[in-house]
Amino acid sequence: MNEQQIRAMVADALAGIAPEVDLDTAGADQDLRQALDLDSMDFLNLVIALSQRTGRAVPEADYPRLFTLAGMAAYFAH
């Protein structure tokens, strides 16, 4: 999955979690929690949405790899 694909997926997921945030303001290497003012509940809901969309189980220990769009793209690449 490339960055554009993950960006589209995250934007779609965020529409149901935090519709007022603008993903376009976040760079690929920025921590989304900081860039978009996501709290731990928002972030957990985002992980749930990505897990459902990709069909991948995401252990809690892997959460730090999903803090940035670049990290997400790499994580879901295989």
Added chain:
Amino acid sequence: MPSLGPDMESARVIEWLVKPGDTLHRGDVIVVVETDKGAIEIEVFEDAVVEALIAPLDAELVVGAVMARLRVAGESGTDARAVAATERVEPTVSSPAPAVAPAPPSAVIAQDSVGTPAASSAVASAGHRRASPAARKRAAGLGVDLAGVSGSGPGGAVLLADLAAVSAPRVKRAGGFDAAAMRRVIGAAMARSKREIPHYYLGQKISMASALRWLRQANESRTVEARLLPAVLLLRAVGLALRRTPTLNGFYENGAFRAGDGIHIGWAVALRGGGLVAPAIHDVDKKSLDELMTGLRDVVMRARGGALRGSELVDATVTVTSLGERGADTVLPIIHPPQVAMIGFGRVVERPWAVAGQVEVQPVIGVSLAADHRVSDGHLGSQLLADIERLLNAPETL
């Protein structure tokens, strides 16, 4: 119109969810009103039948104004009651005429012809498009007229999903509330608190090592959907601890303390774009961690989506704020009147921590209490914080 907070003066009727003749059960949402805290769903607190809707759509009603006439189960039609729908506001008998809200002629007709087809059509002909509160808010934010949107919900109601097609420009303002109006409400409530409540403050550092270890293990065997957040352990610990210090759970009104009818914790939710609302999570001490996680997720989503219920705004017997993983490490809370206590948690930080004569690095959280000196003293407050620490150190008991 029920009072949904000490500083609420009026609210606007934006959607009736019932019509004359409908049978209602305690807890049913009957109307959505627009307040400074966003769109709020108002519930009915008795089993009843709708006789007439008095308040027209878009009417700005002062607190106490008659909104609808309901016949409570067991009453005859001539003894119908006008109900303002929260427990705080006693239902008042509205004879001979509803006093405060100027009702338009159509509503008066509806009132006089209770239960007849004419009454129903009078309401239905108000030209109102059915829509979910979330969809209504989104449409208002987008400047979209609901009349031009085809709805896929019950009775053709417009749902959030129906707006996807017309909502191409992304909504950038925080949805569901007027930030300036909310700021005024917060300012008024906090000024009253600082003016009237003699606060005392206590603080304590608590190791989260046991709690977070337990949580990590619990979450390992859970699917991502069923995982718990640390906030739920904090919520549950406060709920259980308050059982032993009931004078920190309730209200100070008319010169006296009144204990809460349960441990209903107002959970402070920050709204993106500024603002704060603390919807009640009911009976925290009686719910499992899973139930609390579901409840917490639900109120946080609805607080931000602008669809809280009236009871959630008035039922809280105490408030908890947790600054979360990017907050400061200490918060000194300001009590939300007429409550008598507020508990705050800072961010979890790694700190040197002495255990049996050895220094270890452990995750540590700062918990603080602000409480009303007219009702309790620091001795009791210290007991609450000690109980919270004891519970967080034994997470398997939560």
